[in-house]
Amino acid sequence: MLFAHDTEVALAAAAALVNTGGQDEDLPDVAALDEFVRTWGWTGERRRDQAELRAVRDLRPRLRRIWEVDQDEVVKILNALLRDARALPQLVKHDEWNYHLHATPPAAPLATRMAVEAAMALVDVVRGDELSRLQICEYPGCHNVVIDLSKNRSKRFCEDGCGNRAAVAAYRARKMQAAALDRGGRG
């Protein structure tokens, strides 16, 4: 494992959050946010109103910038996220999770908790000089962000099915090439 488990989960969650704001709006309503929160195991208080939804959506472009700028700029964004939320790291243990870091109280707004969790995880990435693991999906036309936590830095596609799409496209291209060779062979 590259980073602590909670860090890796937080990084994947941050990338997933950014990618809900791609070409399609994947967080159109509170129900979609509920689903996202359930999928990523967020605990703590929820307001389940439009203001909460808007705050979470507004966080996405701020996080996305982290994938787009150089290290010094990333550091500015992370420090601002932590400062704005008055983050105070504390080790906690809850539900099925062993000791991990929370830097916001459970009653802090959802978007604040999401921002700080992402920032705390990205602090580890910067400290480990691993920002090159933040990538943009290589599938043509896809602008989703990717966090490559693989040992050999082999991840090229986002979690939105682009890996499968690329494999299918490569398979079709091989088949067409083989068929063309076949036709050529028979003259």
Ligand SMILES: [Zn+2]
């Ligand atoms: Zn926790």
Ligand SMILES: [Zn+2]
């Ligand atoms: Zn993609």
